[in-house]
Amino acid sequence: xxxxxxxxxxxxxxxxxxxxxGPAQRLHGATFLVDATFHRAELDDDNLIVDIGLAxxxxxxxxxxxxxxxxxxxxxxxxxxxxxxxxxxxxxxRLAGRVHDGGLGEGARGLAEITVTLHESxxxxxxxxxxx
Amino acid sequence: xxxxxxxxxxxxxxxxxxxxxGPAQRLHGATFLVDATFHRAELDDDNLIVDIGLAxxxxxxxxxxxxxxxxxxxxxxxxxxxxxxxxxxxxxxRLAGRVHDGGLGEGARGLAEITVTLHESxxxxxxxxxxx
Amino acid sequence: xxxxxxxxxxxxxxxxxxxxxGPAQRLHGATFLVDATFHRAELDDDNLIVDIGLAxxxxxxxxxxxxxxxxxxxxxxxxxxxxxxxxxxxxxxRLAGRVHDGGLGEGARGLAEITVTLHESxxxxxxxxxxx
Amino acid sequence: xxxxxxxxxxxxxxxxxxxxxGPAQRLHGATFLVDATFHRAELDDDNLIVDIGLAxxxxxxxxxxxxxxxxxxxxxxxxxxxxxxxxxxxxxxRLAGRVHDGGLGEGARGLAEITVTLHESxxxxxxxxxxx
Amino acid sequence: xxxxxxxxxxxxxxxxxxxxxGPAQRLHGATFLVDATFHRAELDDDNLIVDIGLAxxxxxxxxxxxxxxxxxxxxxxxxxxxxxxxxxxxxxxRLAGRVHDGGLGEGARGLAEITVTLHESxxxxxxxxxxx
Amino acid sequence: xxxxxxxxxxxxxxxxxxxxxGPAQRLHGATFLVDATFHRAELDDDNLIVDIGLAxxxxxxxxxxxxxxxxxxxxxxxxxxxxxxxxxxxxxxRLAGRVHDGGLGEGARGLAEITVTLHESxxxxxxxxxxx
Numbered sequence: 001x002x003x004x005x006x007x008x009x010x011x012x013x014x015x016x017x018x019x020x021x022g023p024a025q026r027l028h029g030a031t032f033l034v035d036a037t038f039h040r041a042e043l044d045d046d047n048l049i050v051d052i053g054l055a056x057x058x059x060x061x062x063x064x065x066x067x068x069x070x071x072x073x074x075x076x077x078x079x080x081x082x083x084x085x086x087x088x089x090x091x092x093x094r095l096a097g098r099v100h101d102g103g104l105g106e107g108a109r110g111l112a113e114i115t116v117t118l119h120e121s122x123x124x125x126x127x128x129x130x131x132x
Numbered sequence: 133x134x135x136x137x138x139x140x141x142x143x144x145x146x147x148x149x150x151x152x153x154g155p156a157q158r159l160h161g162a163t164f165l166v167d168a169t170f171h172r173a174e175l176d177d178d179n180l181i182v183d184i185g186l187a188x189x190x191x192x193x194x195x196x197x198x199x200x201x202x203x204x205x206x207x208x209x210x211x212x213x214x215x216x217x218x219x220x221x222x223x224x225x226r227l228a229g230r231v232h233d234g235g236l237g238e239g240a241r242g243l244a245e246i247t248v249t250l251h252e253s254x255x256x257x258x259x260x261x262x263x264x
Numbered sequence: 265x266x267x268x269x270x271x272x273x274x275x276x277x278x279x280x281x282x283x284x285x286g287p288a289q290r291l292h293g294a295t296f297l298v299d300a301t302f303h304r305a306e307l308d309d310d311n312l313i314v315d316i317g318l319a320x321x322x323x324x325x326x327x328x329x330x331x332x333x334x335x336x337x338x339x340x341x342x343x344x345x346x347x348x349x350x351x352x353x354x355x356x357x358r359l360a361g362r363v364h365d366g367g368l369g370e371g372a373r374g375l376a377e378i379t380v381t382l383h384e385s386x387x388x389x390x391x392x393x394x395x396x
Numbered sequence: 397x398x399x400x401x402x403x404x405x406x407x408x409x410x411x412x413x414x415x416x417x418g419p420a421q422r423l424h425g426a427t428f429l430v431d432a433t434f435h436r437a438e439l440d441d442d443n444l445i446v447d448i449g450l451a452x453x454x455x456x457x458x459x460x461x462x463x464x465x466x467x468x469x470x471x472x473x474x475x476x477x478x479x480x481x482x483x484x485x486x487x488x489x490r491l492a493g494r495v496h497d498g499g500l501g502e503g504a505r506g507l508a509e510i511t512v513t514l515h516e517s518x519x520x521x522x523x524x525x526x527x528x
Numbered sequence: 529x530x531x532x533x534x535x536x537x538x539x540x541x542x543x544x545x546x547x548x549x550g551p552a553q554r555l556h557g558a559t560f561l562v563d564a565t566f567h568r569a570e571l572d573d574d575n576l577i578v579d580i581g582l583a584x585x586x587x588x589x590x591x592x593x594x595x596x597x598x599x600x601x602x603x604x605x606x607x608x609x610x611x612x613x614x615x616x617x618x619x620x621x622r623l624a625g626r627v628h629d630g631g632l633g634e635g636a637r638g639l640a641e642i643t644v645t646l647h648e649s650x651x652x653x654x655x656x657x658x659x660x
Numbered sequence: 661x662x663x664x665x666x667x668x669x670x671x672x673x674x675x676x677x678x679x680x681x682g683p684a685q686r687l688h689g690a691t692f693l694v695d696a697t698f699h700r701a702e703l704d705d706d707n708l709i710v711d712i713g714l715a716x717x718x719x720x721x722x723x724x725x726x727x728x729x730x731x732x733x734x735x736x737x738x739x740x741x742x743x744x745x746x747x748x749x750x751x752x753x754r755l756a757g758r759v760h761d762g763g764l765g766e767g768a769r770g771l772a773e774i775t776v777t778l779h780e781s782x783x784x785x786x787x788x789x790x791x792x
Contacts (some may be wrong), residue, residue, distance in 0.1 A: 002481050007519040008386045013293035014278035014332070018178045020237075022185065022333040029277035029293010031385050037695065043485075046414045047477040052520060053418065068287040069275070081179040083191040085134050089175075105416075120294050121273045124184060141781045145673035145689035145730070150442045152501075155728040161673035161689010163781050202673070202685040211432060213443040219397050221439075253691050254650065254671045256404040256448060266745050268572045271783040287579065308750075311741040316784060317682060345575040349530050353571075369680075382698045384516065387535040388580060393637075405649045409541035409557035419596040425541035425557010427649050464551040466541070472537070517537045517559050546706045550713060608669075609707040613662050617703075651667040652712060 001112075004049040005037040006056045010063045014071035014082045019079075027072065029059045032087065033119040034063060036095055054104045061095045061103075084120045086130035092116040096132055133242075136181040137169040138188045140148045142195045144204035146214045153213075155214055159204065164219065165251040166195060168227055176239045186236045193235075194226045220260040224248040267377075268313040269301040269322045278335035278346045283342045285345075291336065296351065297383040298327060300359055308371045318368045324365075326358045348384045352392040356380040360396055397508075400445040401433040402452045405465035406459045408448065409479045410467035417477075428483065429461060429515040434490055440503045450500045457499075458490045480516045488512040492528055532577040533565040534584050538591045542599035542610045549609075555600065560615065562591060564623055572635045578651040582632045589631075590622045612648045616656040620644040621659075625660055661772075664709040665697040666716045670723045674731035674742045681741075687732065692747065693779040694723060696755055704767045714764045721763075722754045744780045748788040752776040754792055 013029040036059045059130045066074075069079050071082045080086070092114050111132045117124040145161040168191045172181045197208075203214045212218070223247050231240050243264045251257040279295040286310050300323045302357045306315045330338075344350070363372050375396045383389040409425040432455045436445045462470075467478045476482070488510050495504050507528045515521040529581075541557040564587045568577045599610045608614070622640050627636050639660045647653040664742045673689040696719045700709045726734075740746070759768050763772050771792045779785040 001525050002484070002523065004481055004522045005520065007386070010388070012289050013295050014294040016178075020178055020180070020183050020185075024333045027277050028275050028332040029295075030275050031293075031295040033266050033386055042300070043479075043481060046412075046416055047482040048416070049478045049481050049522065051416050053416075056520075068290045068292040070291040070293075080276075083175075083176060083179045085136055085181050085393075086179040088134070122271070122277070122297055123273070124137065124188075125138045126181065127134065129133050139782070141783070143684075143688050143690050143781070147689050148442075152442055152444070152447050152449075158728050159673050159730040160671050161730075162671050162727040163689075165692040165782055172751075182710075183475040189716070199688045200688040202687040202689075215439075215443045217400055217445050219440060220398070236433065253671070254693055255669070256444065257454075258400045259398065261397050261757075265789050266748070266787065268745055268786045269784065276681040284574055284576070284579050284581075291651075305743060307743075310676075310680055311743045312680070313678050313745050313786065317680075333732075347571075347575045349532055349571060349577050350575040352530070388533065388584075390532045390577065391530065393529050403650070405557050405651070407552075407558050407649070410554050421538075422596045424539050424596040425559075425598075426539050427557075427559040429650055464532040464554045464556040466555040466557075469555075504648050516537070518535070518561055519537070532710045535697050544706075548708070548713075550704055555751055605723060611703075613709050615705040616662070652665065652716075654664045655662065655711065657661050 001039060001041060002043060002049050003037050004052065004055065005035050006059055007028045007033060008059050008063055009033045010058070010067045011070055012066055012071050016081050016083070028129050030120050032084070034059065034091060035117040037115040037117070038111050039113040039115070040111050045109060048107065050111060051105045058075045058095065058098045058103045062091055062098070078114060084118050085126040085128065086128050088116045088118045091129045092130055096130065099132055113130065133171060133173060134181050135169050135171045136184065136187065137167050138169050138184060139165060140192055140195055141162060141165045141193050142199045144198055144203050146203055148215070150213065162252050164216070166191065166223060167249040168203070169247040170243050171245040171247070172243050176242060180239065182240045182243060183237050190227065190230045190235045194223055194230070216250045217258040217260065218249045220250045220258050224262055225233045225242050228262065231264055265270045265303060265305060267301050267303045268316065268319065270300050270316060270323055271297060271299050272320070272323050272327055273297045274331045276330055276335050280345050280347070282345065294384050296348070299321065299354060299372055299381040300355070301379040302375050303377040304375050308374060311375070314369065314372045314375060315369045322359065322362045326355055326362065344382060346387050348382045349390040349392065351379045352382045353392050356392045356394055360394065363396055397435060397437060398439060398445050399433050399435045400429050400448065400451065401422060401456055402448060403429060403431050404452070404459055405429045406463045408462055408465050409468050412477050412479070414477065426516050428480070430455065430487060431513040431514070432487070433511040434507050435509040436507050437510070440461065440506060441518050443518055444503065446504045447501050454491065454494045454499045458487055458494065480514045481522040484512045484514045484522050488524045488526055494528065529567060529569055529576050531565050531567045532565050532580065534580060534585065534587055535561060535563050536584070536587050536591055537561045538595045540594055540597055540599050544609050544611070546609065558648050560565060560612070562587065562619060563645040565643040566639050567641040567643065568639050572638060576635065578631045578636045578639060584616045586623065586626045590619055590626065612646045613654040613656065616644045616646045616654050620656045620658055624658065627660055661701060662703060662709050663697050663699045664712065664715065665695050666712060666719055667693060667718050668716070668719050668723055669693045670727045671680050672729050676741050676743070678741065690780050692695055692715070692744070693752060694719065695777040696751070697775040698771050699773040700771050704770060708767065710768045710771060711765045718755065718758045718763045722751055722758065728739060744778045745786040745788065748778045748786050752788045752790055756790065759777045759792055
């Protein structure tokens with residue numbers, strides 16, 4: 001099995017609700033380093049997993065919708081705890097949508113899975129892996 | 133599948149027995165960066181894999197029993213090669229025990245697996261992954 | 265010249281005012297990895313630059329006042345652009361105050377300078393260095 | 397399941413053919429950080445996955461055949477796009493051959509899989525995982 | 529004194545002449561992680577060292593002239609050993625020219641110095657620091 | 661001013677004496693990542709700061725004398741707290757001796773300063789800088 005990862009980042013504000021979150025119930029923020037990994041059983045005719053230029057561009061597009069935002073005010077996230085692991089799934093699902101829409105090229109249709117990892121600091125990160 | 137990782141570190145002395153270890157048969161030491169990863173199929177009601185505060189606290193508790201020790205003098209490790217991969221298993225098993233004892237909260241009972249990775253330097257690391 | 269660095273992190277929300285900031289004029293957030301470096305010409309009688317335990321504790325104390333906050337609502341920062349470089353100075357000045365107040369121990373009075381570096385992402389960071 | 401990883405690097409020149417590669421069709425180069433991971437269900441009698449000294453030596457041997465080369469002029473790669481993911485497979489296959497030839501010791505015959513990851517920059521890397 | 533650093537990367541081929549270079553006399557290549565640091569005594573009216581957007585853009589512009597090139601065929605480098613330390617100076621000098629030409633904004637005229645660091649691998653890097 | 665850094669590592673056991681060290685008074689250990697930086701005003705005729713091959717070899721030689729040792733039993737360190745900052749000076753001084761003895765080549769006589777940085781973990785490191 002092959003995999004290719006590209007890294008980008010996003011800077012957001014948000015707050016959490018629930019006692020388990022302690023002081024993180026207050027409005028605060030995070031830089032998330034975002035690693036998008038594309039899994040595939042065999043390489044394509046160019047010896048690629050996916051066009052890295054398109055992968056980088058589409059990851060950037062997904063992140064642009066979140067970047068420099070207060071997630072508490074984004075309608076789609078109303079009443080939702082936008083935890084690191086939850087956001088990993090949001091980004092993975094949106095990337096999967098772009099794969100299905102052809103944004104990563106025809107060759108990307110051979111991809112088997114996507115993993116998205118969000119690093120919230122040098123000592124904590126979360127991942128979500130899903131089929132395509 | 134989701135996963136959450138927290139990082140801490142531990143500083144120990146130890147020695148190995150067996151020719152395969154070469155100069156590492158002498159008493160020496162290591163800083164191990166310790167990454168504890170918790171795997172889970174679905175998020176809990178708070179959109180979490182596990183309470184990161186409890187995960188960090190319990191990992192710290194497991195490491196406190198090892199930290200600033202000469203492992204050669206710890207009765208539990210008598211006659212045992214405390215290799216990086218072996219210690220990864222020790223820490224994973226102890227963390228698993230704390231999950232079962234409720235130390236990581238009731239929600240942690242939904243965890244599927246634990247992986248522990250120990251980095252012994254910038255050029256070598258070892259992991260152990262087990263079910264819960 | 266000797267130097268010792270300890271690393272911690274802080275997660276905040278804030279916004280900027282001024283066209284130069286573009287989309288960062290919106291409320292967003294950041295994880296700052298914070299490296300506090302203590303400079304000294306000669307080691308003390310224990311062969312130390314400063315007690316690393318106290319340095320870590322006092323850096324943690326300075327960061328606790330900022331952590332999980334919306335800096336736009338902190339009175340001290342009213343009307344101020346809390347840029348990465350500005351926050352590096354705020355943290356360095358507060359640490360310097362704690363050195364002068366004896367929080368880092370009597371030995372810390374031999375320190376010559378402090379540098380604070382804030383990493384806002386894997387591709388951008390800022391520092392401020394000052395005398396003690 | 398256990399795994400052990402050792403890291404080394406290699407510096408090569410190469411070019412790609414195919415419009416998908418854009419400016420990378422020109423002769424250019426890369427430093428690849430190379431992580432070789434050895435997977436195994438149980439530790440051996442020394443509490444090891446594999447002899448880390450032999451693993452490092454054999455990885456170094458595989459890389460020495462590529463290092464400081466223009467891959468476009470290496471007969472084996474004639475007409476082949478030596479993409480990061482393709483090179484990960486080349487290195488994994490050559491390491492697997494050395495395992496089978498006994499280069500990593502008799503104990504290495506218990507290894508289950510090998511993963512090789514090549515980092516082409518701080519924002520892109522690729523892996524190949526195979527059975528032994 | 530304040531400093532701000534932005535990171536990018538460049539992938540080039542080149543060869544060296546002189547026995548001291550050993551196998552690096554052959555045509556090979558490198559990924560250079562490039563850190564451009566801007567030093568300044570006081571912050572500007574926006575609490576900035578320099579506009580990070582312009583700094584990133586201009587660093588990218590300087591690197592675009594080198595990226596995906598065989599430096600042996602770039603007329604400006606004919607007969608020159610394009611060592612890591614030499615390239616650090618080339619990039620620093622070109623960035624300094626862009627500062628003087630106003631590419632980093634009027635505020636950048638308050639900058640005191642530039643440092644450029646090139647990482648050729650995880651175990652070797654070189655820097656050049658100059659006045660503006 | 662130019663600088664070149666090479667990285668290696670060393671694994672040692674040791675203990676400290678003095679209440680300030682708390683639990684580190686017990687025999688424990690550390691992996692130190694060791695960065696040796698060579699500073700120089702101008703490049704040599706090969707466009708180098710120093711021969712990186714010789715720099716790596718001589719750093720390795722200095723570290724070999726410490727590696728896989730219990731520093732408490734090394735006569736030279738009897739009664740001495742081998743703190744991270746102290747060891748940075750030991751390594752810098754020994755490297756300086758090798759420069760003066762010609763181990764880094766005739767060209768190394770143009771070096772101005774050496775800095776040695778020891779990373780004891782991902783959250784703490786110390787440096788010593790000296791003239792040559």
